Amino acid sequence: EDQVTQSPEALRLQEGESSSLNCSYTVSGLRGLFWYRQDPGKGPEFLFTLYSAGEEKEKERLKATLTKKESFLHITAPKPEDSATYLCAVGNFGNEKLTFGTGTRLTIIP
């Protein structure tokens, strides 16, 4: 059974204080690892897809990296508008389903 564990559950940072969010996964055949951003009361917004170990993707202050066991979402010099819950999910070869983690709730304090 595929599993995704995200840590920490919650993270509070000062504006400009860089940090990383972790997503550890277990999957029989990784078809893709996905990062989403979710604002309160809204649906998840797609950020990145990573397909293989060593791959990196960047978008503004966010950079996602992937190893064979985990992914990191690095946030550089965050701003208050980066406050959200960040979700990680994995896809498995052989089916169309994604397995989601429970997310990291990020708060950036001005």
Place this chain on the structure above:
Amino acid sequence: DVKVTQSSRYLVKRTGEKVFLECVQDMDHENMFWYRQDPGLGLRLIYFSYDVKMKEKGDIPEGYSVSREKKERFSLILESASTNQTSMYLCASSLEREGWVEQYFGPGTRLTVT
């Protein structure tokens, strides 16, 4: 731009009522999904569909059914709503093609069953 819409943002129903949640996507995606999201449990897949009139059970299908009569529309039905079905319901869609593709989500429907 990718667009997934859901029929209601907030819904309040009574126990035993039949509830319809509708989802529409305008991207010509083959795959559509229904999830529920609860605090501490993350997103859990209820049902998905990979083609018109085709459906597959997800991880928690009990108490739910679905309908997909047109490619762009995927409905979730609660035959007899119960209080434990109070949740945020999220619809998503994805394009079927070589390699893996991301799912795009709608805004969600917050359902309260009293």
